[in-house]
Amino acid sequence: MNIKNKTILITGGGSGIGFEIAKLLSAENKVIIVGRNKLRLDKAVANLPNVIAISADITNEKDINDLVDEINNNHSDLSILINNAGFGYSYIFSESSDTYTKALSEFTTNYFAPIRLTEKLLPVLKKQSEAAIVNVTSIVAFTPNETIPTYSDSKAAFHSYTQVLRHTLSKNTNIKVFDLMPPLVDTELTAEIGGKEHGMPAGDVAKSLIDSLKEDVYEIHVGQTEGFYNGFFASSKAAFETMNQG
Numbered sequence: 371m372n373i374k375n376k377t378i379l380i381t382g383g384g385s386g387i388g389f390e391i392a393k394l395l396s397a398e399n400k401v402i403i404v405g406r407n408k409l410r411l412d413k414a415v416a417n418l419p420n421v422i423a424i425s426a427d428i429t430n431e432k433d434i435n436d437l438v439d440e441i442n443n444n445h446s447d448l449s450i451l452i453n454n455a456g457f458g459y460s461y462i463f464s465e466s467s468d469t470y471t472k473a474l475s476e477f478t479t480n481y482f483a484p485i486r487l488t489e490k491l492l493p494v495l496k497k498q499s500e501a502a503i504v505n506v507t508s509i510v511a512f513t514p515n516e517t518i519p520t521y522s523d524s525k526a527a528f529h530s531y532t533q534v535l536r537h538t539l540s541k542n543t544n545i546k547v548f549d550l551m552p553p554l555v556d557t558e559l560t561a562e563i564g565g566k567e568h569g570m571p572a573g574d575v576a577k578s579l580i581d582s583l584k585e586d587v588y589e590i591h592v593g594q595t596e597g598f599y600n601g602f603f604a605s606s607k608a609a610f611e612t613m614n615q616g
């Protein structure tokens with residue numbers, strides 16, 4: 371698809387992968403970044419051209435209603451929604467006494483919040499001649515990792531949602547649905563699980579997204595995710611063991 375002169379909304383655009391995507395897209399598009407931490411958003415706006423920030427917690431219904439009103443009133447040419455905001459807990463089931471609370475919180479941010487935002491922005495996206503939704507899932511959508519167990523579940527659910535959304539919208543709308551599936555990336559999110567030592571740079575993930583948007587590659591297996599994806603379909607048991615070795 372064409373990614374010039376568009377209006378693009380990126381949740382979690384103030385840091386990590388979202389910031390790197392904003393950096394690449396803001397050269398030729400208007401980019402709206404969304405997050406809770408205003409200082410972080412302001413810093414991103416100061417460092418990038420054509421970027422504006424809107425503070426919102428994507429899990430908060432009032433924040434989302436205000437955000438959608440702002441888009442409808444002042445950015446009604448929105449044509450790309452990037453559901454990037456997310457987080458997860460690192461823990462293992464055998465040593466946790468609050469798995470339910472952690473899972474609920476992860477699913478609220480990583481699954482329910484983007485579903486609500488997508489639903490509320492579908493009317494404006496449908497009005498554009500060409501539009502897109504990008505959902506950021508993960509390599510662990512294919513196979514869970516035992517150190518981020520319920521985060522993995524939330525990404526599997528989001529990946530499943532994304533597949534059906536793509537299939538449905540392709541029938542009678544101009545909205546293309548992309549699924550960005552990174553492996554381990556060096557961001558704040560992965561500081562505790564070896565992202566700094568073993569993660570790929572967030573800028574490379576953003577570059578992969580831009581290339582895939584231009585070429586209409588809908589399921590984007592970034593870096594190691596491609597080999598893992600192929601291995602998963604050869605043997606899901608072997609893929610699970612590879613994901614959880616050591």
Ligand SMILES: NC(=O)c1ccc[n+]([C@@H]2O[C@H](COP(=O)([O-])OP(=O)(O)OC[C@H]3O[C@@H](n4cnc5c(N)ncnc54)[C@H](OP(=O)(O)O)[C@@H]3O)[C@@H](O)[C@H]2O)c1
Binds near residue numbers: 385387406426457559
């Ligand atoms: N890093 C990896 O290895 C990796 C791999 C695969 C997939 N991913 C996915 O990539 C996406 C980006 O993660 P990242 O690695 O770039 O982590 P990050 O640097 O921690 O960025 C996460 C962003 O999400 C925002 N956010 C979190 N909860 C929010 C909420 N309730 N409302 C609004 N914004 C919220 C944060 O902003 P505020 O704190 O300001 O709200 C932050 O800017 C996530 O969906 C993550 O699951 C990451």
